[in-house]
Amino acid sequence: MQRHLSAILLLGLCLLVFRADLAFGESSPRLGAVRGKLQEENGDPIAYADVFVVGTGRGAITEPDGSFEITDLPVGKQTLRFNRIGYESDTLRIHVVADSSLPDVVFTLLPFDQKASTRIRIGATNRMARKGPFSSSRVGGWTIRERAAKTPAEALREEPGVFVQKTNHGGGSAIMRGFGSNQILLMVDGIRLNNSTFRLGNHQYLTTIDPFSLHSIEVYRGPNSVAYGTDALGGVIDVKTWETRQEPNTKGFHAATQGALRYATTDGEKSAHLRGLFLDPNWTGTIGLSARRFGDLKRGANSNDRALENATNGTEQLPTAFDAWDIDAKLRWIAAPRDHVTFAYQRGKQIEVPRYDKYENEGFDRWVFDPQVRELAYARYLRGRWNGDPLFQLTLSRNLQEEGRETRPDPAEELTVERDRVTTWGANAEGYWTPNRANRVVFGGDFYTDDVESARERHAPDGGITRDAQGRFPDGAGYRSGGVFVLEQFRPMTGRGGGRVELDAGVRYSWFDAEFTPGDSALVPEGSETVSQTFDALTGSLGGAYRLGDPGRFRVYGNVSQAFRAPNLSDITKLGESKGTTYEVPNYGLDAEKLVSYELGISSEDRYGNWRTDWQLAGFYSQVDNLLGSADTTFAGEPFIIEGGDTLAIKTKKNIGEGFIRGAEISLRTMRKPWLVQANATITHGENTTLDEPIGGIPPAFGLVSVRRYGSAKGDIRLYARWALEQDRLSDDDLDDPRIPVGGTPGWITWNLAWSIGLYRLPGHPILNVNIENILDTNYREHGSGVNGPGRNLVLSLRWRTGSAVNNSLGF
Numbered sequence: 001m002q003r004h005l006s007a008i009l010l011l012g013l014c015l016l017v018f019r020a021d022l023a024f025g026e027s028s029p030r031l032g033a034v035r036g037k038l039q040e041e042n043g044d045p046i047a048y049a050d051v052f053v054v055g056t057g058r059g060a061i062t063e064p065d066g067s068f069e070i071t072d073l074p075v076g077k078q079t080l081r082f083n084r085i086g087y088e089s090d091t092l093r094i095h096v097v098a099d100s101s102l103p104d105v106v107f108t109l110l111p112f113d114q115k116a117s118t119r120i121r122i123g124a125t126n127r128m129a130r131k132g133p134f135s136s137s138r139v140g141g142w143t144i145r146e147r148a149a150k151t152p153a154e155a156l157r158e159e160p161g162v163f164v165q166k167t168n169h170g171g172g173s174a175i176m177r178g179f180g181s182n183q184i185l186l187m188v189d190g191i192r193l194n195n196s197t198f199r200l201g202n203h204q205y206l207t208t209i210d211p212f213s214l215h216s217i218e219v220y221r222g223p224n225s226v227a228y229g230t231d232a233l234g235g236v237i238d239v240k241t242w243e244t245r246q247e248p249n250t251k252g253f254h255a256a257t258q259g260a261l262r263y264a265t266t267d268g269e270k271s272a273h274l275r276g277l278f279l280d281p282n283w284t285g286t287i288g289l290s291a292r293r294f295g296d297l298k299r300g301a302n303s304n305d306r307a308l309e310n311a312t313n314g315t316e317q318l319p320t321a322f323d324a325w326d327i328d329a330k331l332r333w334i335a336a337p338r339d340h341v342t343f344a345y346q347r348g349k350q351i352e353v354p355r356y357d358k359y360e361n362e363g364f365d366r367w368v369f370d371p372q373v374r375e376l377a378y379a380r381y382l383r384g385r386w387n388g389d390p391l392f393q394l395t396l397s398r399n400l401q402e403e404g405r406e407t408r409p410d411p412a413e414e415l416t417v418e419r420d421r422v423t424t425w426g427a428n429a430e431g432y433w434t435p436n437r438a439n440r441v442v443f444g445g446d447f448y449t450d451d452v453e454s455a456r457e458r459h460a461p462d463g464g465i466t467r468d469a470q471g472r473f474p475d476g477a478g479y480r481s482g483g484v485f486v487l488e489q490f491r492p493m494t495g496r497g498g499g500r501v502e503l504d505a506g507v508r509y510s511w512f513d514a515e516f517t518p519g520d521s522a523l524v525p526e527g528s529e530t531v532s533q534t535f536d537a538l539t540g541s542l543g544g545a546y547r548l549g550d551p552g553r554f555r556v557y558g559n560v561s562q563a564f565r566a567p568n569l570s571d572i573t574k575l576g577e578s579k580g581t582t583y584e585v586p587n588y589g590l591d592a593e594k595l596v597s598y599e600l601g602i603s604s605e606d607r608y609g610n611w612r613t614d615w616q617l618a619g620f621y622s623q624v625d626n627l628l629g630s631a632d633t634t635f636a637g638e639p640f641i642i643e644g645g646d647t648l649a650i651k652t653k654k655n656i657g658e659g660f661i662r663g664a665e666i667s668l669r670t671m672r673k674p675w676l677v678q679a680n681a682t683i684t685h686g687e688n689t690t691l692d693e694p695i696g697g698i699p700p701a702f703g704l705v706s707v708r709r710y711g712s713a714k715g716d717i718r719l720y721a722r723w724a725l726e727q728d729r730l731s732d733d734d735l736d737d738p739r740i741p742v743g744g745t746p747g748w749i750t751w752n753l754a755w756s757i758g759l760y761r762l763p764g765h766p767i768l769n770v771n772i773e774n775i776l777d778t779n780y781r782e783h784g785s786g787v788n789g790p791g792r793n794l795v796l797s798l799r800w801r802t803g804s805a806v807n808n809s810l811g812f
Contacts, residue, residue, distance in 0.1 A: 032096040035069040036105030038062050038082060040673060046109055046711070048760050049084035054091075061760050082109055085716045085758045085767065089142075133504055133543030133557040134224075135161065135601060135618045135665060139217040146716075146756055148262070148771040148795040150269065150294075151207035152217060152239055157722065158706075160616075160667040160680035161221045163699035167739070167786040169267065169297045169320035170353035170369070171204035175784075176221050177620060178661035178686045178698050179234025183565055183593075187228075187238040188376060189344065191397045194231050195422045196450045196479035196514070196568040197472075200628060200653065201579055202697075202784060205401070206237065208348050208374040210326035212260060212273035212290045215240045221665070222620060223563030223597045226506040226541045229446065229483045230566045233595050233624075241346065243330055244277045244284040253280040256803035266773075266793040267320070268295030285331040292324045299788035303779030307741035308788060315779075317787055319354040338391075342380040349373050357786030358407075361738040362581070366408040366415065373402035383431075392431035399424040407577070413645055415459040418576070420472055423451045438492045442506075445484040452477040452516075452569060456576070470519030472576045473569050477517075481566070483510035502545040504559070511536040512566040516573060522636055523575070523586055535566040535592050558600040565593040571628060571653045578630070580738050583648035585635045590628065591655050597622040613670040621662045627688065629656040629696065630733050657690020661698070676708040678720075688731065696734045699783050700727035700747065715757035723749040727783045739786045748780030750789070764800035771795040 038046045045066025052059030053073055060068040073096045080092045087109040137159050149155035153172025156162045163175040174184055182198040186206055220236040228236055255278040262271040275288040297320040303309060326348040333341045350372040358367035378397035405418040430444030454471035485508035492501055512535040518524050543559030567590040578584040601618030631654040635641060641648050663684035670677050681703035686695030706720035728744030753772040777792040
C-alpha cells in the first residue's frame, strides 16, 4: 500500500509542477476580443459565472451586472463555454474578427437540471435527440460532485426509480423496477462491466469505479435486452468517465490540472484526487489519480427500533474501514476531422473491505473482500462528426475483475482464502444509417468471452495449508456470449403528426455458451467430465410517443419490451458459503429468465404563472417466467453441511416459478427564481404466483423532496429529505436473510443540507461543497443492507483547477 501511495503522490507532484498555462501558437498571431452579458430567461444578470473560450486558455468571470470581456483571442471560429453553480453549462459558437471586438454577445443560461433535451445513448449512438418512449435519467458531473457521493452507487440514490442497497460500507447495488444485482446491466464507457460470475445477491461491483473519474451516469429504467443483451431485466446503468474533447480550430498546445480533496466526519473519510488534461490539434488526453481512506462508519444515534442497534461498539459499526486507490488515463488521436481513435486504461483497487453483517449477525472473527480489483483497457475507433452522433464505432476491450475473500468464524479455526479472477475480452461494433429525415436505423453486434480462474485454500492455525478440489467456480471455466441487433427510429417532422410522433422498434438475437470441468468429483455429471450448456434468445421491443396540446405540452408514451437473462456461471456452478447460514451448490439444469414488460407514461413541460414546471408519471407491469431464486436441496445426500464449525443449510439456484412486478414512478420539478423544488417517489409490488409469496428483494416505497435556492453570490443551497416506508412483504428467502430485521425493515426519513460555494475570485477558481447529511442523526437501514446508514455527517469537498480551462464542462 505504501508503495502505491508513494507512486500516486509522485505522479500527482509531477502534474502540479507541469504548468498548465503553456500554450504554443503561431508567432505574432492576429488577435481579437469578445464581450457580452450572461443572463437568465427573464433578463436578470448572472454574476460570477465562468466564461472561457475553449482551446485557447482565455477566459473571464462575469461581473455583478453579468458583463464580461475576453481579449487576445485568435481570429476565426471559436466556442464560448459558460459555467455557473446552479445553472446548466452551455456553449455558443462565435467568429472572432482581428483587431476589434465583436458586438455584445447576450447569452441565456437555464437553471440547474432544466434543460429539456436529454440525450440517452445506446452504446455508441444517441438513441434520439430528445427523450424517447421510455423512462430514463442522466446524472451530470456537477450533480455527482454536489451530492458528495463516495461511490457511483451513492450518486444514484436521489434518482427516481433507483434504490441502493449496501451490504457493506464499500458496497452499493442498484435496484430498479424490482430487479437488482446481475439483473441490472452495468456498463463503463459503453462496455459491459457484468461478467459471468456476477451473483444474484446484491454486490459491490458498481462501487469499484472511481467516483472522481465520473463525467456522467446514464440510467435507463426498464428492460432493454434489444440494445444491450442479457442482464438488462431491470434496466441499464452506463457510467461515463472523463474525456478531453477537442473543439474545432484548436490551435497550439494547451494543458490544465484539476484537483479535489474531501473529508467526512462519520467515517473519517480522507480522499484526494489529481487530474491532468491536455489537447492540441491532433491529440487530447487526461490522466487521473485518486487515493481514498475510510474509517469505521458511525450510525445514527436516534432510533425507536432495537433491531437496528446490534452494533457491539455503540454507534460505531466495527469493522467497516477500508482503503482504495484508482488510476485512469485516456488518449484520443484525431487522425482526421471525422476519424478519431481512443485508447483508455482504468484500474481500481479496494483493500480489506469488511463485510460488516457477518461480524454483527454471525460473530465472525474475520470476513473481508481482499483484494477487490477492477481493470479495464480498450481501444475505440469512431467515424463521425466532432460534435455529433458517430456514424460508426468499433471497440475492442479487456476487462479484469479480481475478487478475494478471507473468512474465519473464530480465531481458533482455519482461515478460508478464496481468489476469483475473470478476464473478459470483448468486441462491439455499432453504427447508424439515415435513409431520410424521418428515419434512422441503428445496428450493431457484440461478442464477449470470459476466462475464469478460481481457487480456495484453507489455512490452519498451525500454519498448514490445504487446497480444495474446486474453488467457488470451476477453475478454467469459460463463458462466451454474442449478439446482433437492429433498431428503427421513426421521427416524422412534416405532414400529419409531424414533430408530434415518435416510434421505436427493434429486434435482437443473442447466444451464450458455458463450458467447464467441475473440480469436485461429487459435482461431475454422469457420462461426461466436461459440462457444456448453450442458451439463445430472440427479443423485440416496440415503443411510441405522441405530443398532445398546443404546442405539444403533454407527451404520452408507452412501450412493450421483451428481456431475458441467461444463467451465468454464478447461477450454474457456484460452490460455497452464501448469505446467512447457507451453502450453495451447483445446478446444471437452469433455464433463462424471461420477461415481458409494459410501460405507459405521461410527461409535461409548461409554465404555470411564473413557475416553470415539468413532471412525469409512469406505470409499469412486468410478467416474469423461469424466475431464478434460491431453493433448498441436498449435497452428497445431506440437507446440511458442516463448514468452519457451523451447520449450513444446502441451497441451490432454481427456476422457482412465474411472477409479476408492477409499480409506478413520479417525478416533479418546478422553479421560479431563486427557487427550484424537486420531488420523486417510486412504489413497487412483486408477487411469485407459483409459490404464492412476494418476490424477494423488492424495495419499499421510497423517494425524495428537495428545495433549492440558486443564483446567489453566496452560493447554491439545497435542503432535501430522502425517505422510505416500511417493507414487511418478505419472501421465504428474505426471511432467511439476517440483514433484514425480523418483521421487515422499518421506514425512515433523513433531512440533509447541501451548500455549493464558488470562490471564483481566488486562484484556481475553487468550488467548496459543504454537505450535512442526516441532520437529525436518525438510525436507519436501507432495505436489504448489511450496514446502517451514516449518522449526522459533515462532508467538506474542495475542487480547483489551474491552467487552460479545457474541458471544464465535463463535470468540474
